[in-house]
Each structure stands twice: as C-alpha cells, then as structure tokens.
Amino acid sequence: RKEVEQDPGPFNVPEGATVAFNCTYSNSASQSFFWYRQDCRKEPKLLMSVYSSGNEDGRFTAQLNRASQYISLLIRDSKLSDSATYLCVVNTKNYGGSQGNLIFGKGTKLSVKP
Amino acid sequence: DAMVIQNPRYQVTQFGKPVTLSCSQTLNHNVMYWYQQKSSQAPKLLFHYYDKDFNNEADTPDNFQSRRPNTSFCFLDIRSPGLGDAAMYLCATSRAKGSLTDTQYFGPGTRLTVL
Numbered sequence: 001r002k003e004v005e006q007d008p009g010p011f012n013v014p015e016g017a018t019v020a021f022n023c024t025y026s027n028s029a030s031q032s033f034f035w036y037r038q039d040c041r042k043e044p045k046l047l048m049s050v051y052s053s054g055n056e057d058g059r060f061t062a063q064l065n066r067a068s069q070y071i072s073l074l075i076r077d078s079k080l081s082d083s084a085t086y087l088c089v090v091n092t093k094n095y096g097g098s099q100g101n102l103i104f105g106k107g108t109k110l111s112v113k114p
Numbered sequence: 115d116a117m118v119i120q121n122p123r124y125q126v127t128q129f130g131k132p133v134t135l136s137c138s139q140t141l142n143h144n145v146m147y148w149y150q151q152k153s154s155q156a157p158k159l160l161f162h163y164y165d166k167d168f169n170n171e172a173d174t175p176d177n178f179q180s181r182r183p184n185t186s187f188c189f190l191d192i193r194s195p196g197l198g199d200a201a202m203y204l205c206a207t208s209r210a211k212g213s214l215t216d217t218q219y220f221g222p223g224t225r226l227t228v229l
Binding site for chain 1 (some may be wrong): 162
C-alpha cells in the first residue's frame with residue numbers, strides 16, 4: 001500500500017452538492033492528519049487538522065477512522081470557489097516515536113460547476 | 115502579510131546552468147523545508163533544516179544542495195539543472211519538526227523552467 005493514497009478524481013459536482021473524499025494511509029502508528037487545499041499553480045494551504053476522531057469547520061467536516069486507516073473530508077453546499085485539489089497529509093510521527101515528516105497524497109481534484 | 119516568501123516566482127534557466135532559489139520567513143520558525151512538486155503529483159520533500167541541522171532525504175539527488183545562513187533564509191541550489199528538474203519548488207516552515215500538532219506553512223513557490 002502507498003503511504004498516502006487518494007482518489008485523484010476529478011470530482012465534478014454542481015453547486016450546492018455534498019461531496020466526500022477519502023484518503024488511506026499505511027502507517028498505523030500515525031497520529032495526526034491534515035487536509036490541505038491547493039489551487040492551480042499555487043501553494044498548498046492548510047484547510048483542516050485532524051488529531052482525534054474528527055473536526056468540523058463550517059461546511060467542512062473531516063473524520064478519522066483509525067481502525068481502517070482512512071481519513072475523509074466532507075464538503076457540504078459546495079461553492080464554485082471550492083474548486084481546487086485537496087491534499088491528504090499524514091504526519092508520520094507517533095507518540096514516543098522519532099521525529100516524523102509530512103507525507104502528502106497526490107490530491108483529489110474537485111470541480112464545482114454552476 | 116506574507117509569512118513565507120519565495121523569490122523569484124518564476125525562474126528560467128538553461129540546461130546545466132546553476133540556479134539558486136530563495137526562501138525567507140517572518141514566522142521565526144525553527145524548521146524550513148524544500149519540496150519539489152511536478153504536475154499532478156504530490157509535493158516531494160527534498161530536505162529540511164531543523165535550526166542549523168541539515169536533513170537530506172535519501173532519494174534527493176546530489177545535484178540539489180541547500181544553505182541556511184540564518185533563521186530567516188534558506189536557499190536551494192541546483193548545481194546542474196536537467197530537463198527533469200523543471201517543477202514547482204515549494205518552501206515551507208514549521209515551528210517544530212514532527213510535533214503532532216505542527217503544521218507547515220508554504221510559500222507561493224518558484225516555478226522552474228529548464229531550457
């Protein structure tokens with residue numbers, strides 16, 4: 001299994017739709033996870049952090065399933081401005097372990113249409 | 115207010131001609147990273163500095179070097195760019211390496227073209 005794996009998409013959805021992305025990771029000891037958003041030809045920007053079972057911020061909800069080693073990102077009421085690539089990122093550090101690095105997935109591309 | 119600044123934003127160089135990319139930060143973060151990102155791929159970590167300690171990824175080619183003269187600045191030197199080195203180069207910073215709650219802040223990137 002790849003360290004961090006995502007469905008590349010693209011996901012093409014109409015405005016107002018609810019869309020969900022999944023991400024799987026291979027290191028069962030990983031403890032922290034992030035979703036970054038990357039617009040075309042721009043830098044990644046932090047969208048959400050996930051340290052426990054989940055996190056919610058407005059229209060965005062991230063959930064973590066440690067048993068199955070996946071993280072999901074749910075976007076409700078999609079806006080045109082949500083169109084971007086969403087990168088799943090796993091911090092390889094675990095409790096008591098050595099210093100880790102961030103491992104990036106390739107990203108899932110979302111296109112929200114009028 | 116820009117926190118991680120990269121210069122130049124676009125760099126064109128010739129095959130084999132050395133090039134230096136620059137990154138500066140106003141966050142006073144301990145750690146600075148250099149990533150390479152090619153089209154439709156994940157950012158790939160090249161190396162990072164934890165304060166003055168340099169950490170090279172095992173698969174980073176020798177052609178890539180880095181310098182960090184002080185907390186605020188970090189440079190990426192590509193000694194002999196090849197066509198395969200054309201990519202977006204992203205600089206990032208974090209307060210502490212590997213902290214469970216640590217996040218990385220990215221600069222806008224330098225897009226390198228090799229002719």
